[in-house]
Amino acid sequence: TIEAGAGNVAEEVRALTDGRGADYVFDTVGTPATISQALEGTRKGGAVVLTGLSRTDALASIPTFLFVMQEKRLIGSLYGSGRPLLDIPHLVTLYQAGELKLRELVTRTYHLDGINDALAALAAGEGARGIIRW
Incomplete structure (x- = not known):
């Protein structure tokens, strides 16, 4: 577990994975900032699973070019499906x-x-x- 407010999450993930990034990142907070951090810390072909509920009007920016080029997946999960x-x-x-x-x-x-x-x-x-x- 990496605390999102403790620093640069993506850097911490890469340090723990020899620079590769995580296969799966579970964002249990669900704010635009934590979603961006989760995507940044995910490896090529990896997946971000959103379980946290943010404000109903919250929108997250996704760098679509890198998202597609790195074949990342974004999955929503309510109570773990x-x-x-x-x-x-x-x-x-x-x-x-x-x-x-x-x-x-x-x-x-x-x-x-x-x-x-x-x-x-x-x-x-x-x-x-x-x-x-x-």
């Missing part, structure tokens, strides 16, 4: 066994009376990994 009836019981089992770290993914906790704050943060492209406790 999963099968809830099969996947959720399996994920619960993994979590209960300590093999799936969910608490570490939570960036903010809201109480039920702060639900409007949570929705405003989500609409602004912030706090996409917040939870509401009641």
Whole structure:
């Protein structure tokens, strides 16, 4: 995992891959800036998988010439394109066994009376990994 705000992500990826770039990059934030960083850090023929939800009006610039010449792929994935009836019981089992770290993914906790704050943060492209406790 490379933190997008920690510096030049593409340079870090290339340093970890002997200059090649990553085969797959998973952008769990989904802002225009992180999408650009993900594409930059992906190798020729590699894929960027977008799972993060940004603002509904956010647009990302893609250098189309390099995108085509390097045969990169951009894939959107909502909840991993999963099968809830099969996947959720399996994920619960993994979590209960300590093999799936969910608490570490939570960036903010809201109480039920702060639900409007949570929705405003989500609409602004912030706090996409917040939870509401009641």
